[in-house]
Amino acid sequence: MSARQRTFTLVLALATIGALATGCDSTQEPTVTKEEAVQRVAARAEEAVQHLPPGATLKQTLQQDDLACDDQDRDGARFVETNYQVVYPEGWPVDQSMTTLSDYWNANGYEVVRDDRDDANHPELVVEKKADGFRIGYLISRRDNGAADVFLRSSSPCFQP
């Protein structure tokens, strides 16, 4: 393709972007405040751990409560995400925990966003609460040394803070 053709096609794209940037691309944000979003993200993680086999606790590894929804920060929309490690005692049924949690989510208004439960080294399930768009994921990470680390990742959809 010549440089002229490339420029032409980019201009077409820019025209699209320009139209979208005027408002056509605005996302439907739920009506939550930042504090509510942070709280609900934490509550969803707690809810999940309550339905894991007994003995597991959560250790927060990263909390991000000011994530921009787009690079250009057009309308100031934000989302929050918190990562946790699931700390469990020796002998805890790691493999069974995935099934237990997925059964709970399936029966309680969550729908699957990504299902990688068949992955041998990193079985993972990400679901979304249909009612409000908040997401949560459960990951089992099998390390080279034979250990299995377990993580929960809970996040909100975009909202206007």
Added chain:
Amino acid sequence: MSGGLTLQVLWDTSADAIAARAAAWSAMAEDIDNAAEDVIRGTREIEDVWPSGPAAEAATKRAAELRAEVSNAYNPCRRIGLALREHADTVRALQESLRNVTTSASQQGFDVDIAAGTVTAPQHMYTETTSPHLVAQSVSAYVGQLQGILDRAAESDDRTANLITINLPDPKTGFGSLSLQPVSRQNVLDQKGRPPKDVAAWWDTLTPEQQEQAIADYPELVGWLDGVPATDRDTANRISLDRSLADLQGKVNALDSREAYLKAMADQGRLGEVYPDSANPVGSMYAELDGIEEQREAAAGPLAGANAIKNRLDDPGKPPALLMGFDPAGDGKAIVSVGDPDTADNVVTYVPGTTADLPGFGTDLNRADTMASDAAQYGTGGSTAAIVWLGYDAPDAIPNATSASYAEDGAPALRTFQEGLRATHDGSASHNTIIGHSYGSTTVGYAAKDGHLAADDLIFVGSPGVGVDSAQDLHIDGNAGNVYASTAKNDVIAGAGLDDNMIHGENPDNPGFGGRQFTSADGSFWHPIDTHSQYWDQGNPSRKNIAYIVTGQGDQVS
């Protein structure tokens, strides 16, 4: 020194024992370095808090001597450690050569006497051949090889002994208590443009006291010097950051004060005193207020970016981060690493694209945090440092992104930065990845197109093209199979071309490009701009794939 060195001595020498002593010297050097920093930081305020009197003068003098003494001890210890380590490696290699020669000679039927250092042929070898001179030639060749091994061993032995001797402390004066000459601005300026490995070598020749002085006196230079260790750059850049914050906040405060003053004078009907030469003092006030507002807005962006960096560096709830570059001029430049790249097993450098600048740096910082966290979750157990590299002037707006000039201008800086990571990394080489998003991918592509880019893997997400039409044309430590790309189905950037011909070259997320593709979530057809920014969102498979590549598990991507 090596007069008594024989092949038998070489054969019996324990290279591991030498390596263990090398490690001990290096560890001692590191302890001295840490102690030197403690002494320097703990004593340099003496003059300020205890300014006068004979006791104060004596304390200041003694503190200066102590700083110099402990600083002067560092480099000799480090050099002895390095010399011993090199000698251990040499001995190991020569022992291997010796084994190979003796095995070969024995298999050919010759008698090898290591203790005597001789190779002889049994008499029958001469009598059973029609060419006895060839037997003699073989003997001579083996002897020559053995002599070569012995010569190299002696040379290494002499060199190491000499290095130890010249670096040992004087029995009377120790390592001395005189401070070495301060590092001048010109000394630092002379390093700019040199290969980072040479800069690293120069930095290592400085005593801890000289390094501290260079950092304190020229933070804006040392902070951007590729080849200086990340922790030292961090110290320098935090000084620059604090100064910039004070400067920017001072400007805003001065503007606020002036505005309040003008309004107060207006309320009191005294504007004539403020503008004695003006025929229209009220008009003059409004003109000045407009100017104040403009200046305040100009300062607000850099101030927001600097504060975002400061808050991230000081956040105890997140992993430690290092400030590897900071410059508030223009759109601003900054480099922040989540984790220490000089000690990490994996290092990922994230290059943001169009609209990236200092005021919006918080968004890029968050992505670095996300990638470090993802690497910890999906990795094999090693550590990962995630760097956001805004060491170039990115296009301010989408129309500017049609020009390749931003990428061309940024490419050399990215190349030397990556070389610097290699030069300052401790121990074995880390697995280094560069990820370019949007126009950032174009910058990465130009860096790998026009020179060698020190990275094992490249990742392009949401790319408008990378300056070449084939992965084969990108020069990295890996090959075309180490070039990965993904563009979401509904990413608006997909419209920046016709078929797979993008504005800056062939679409890297296309089989014809010759790299490897990985999956990202499609995104919403109705929200293509949002989709362009969603590669780090929860549930997007791109996050998992990026983490796999960053942690050296590229074979796992899907």
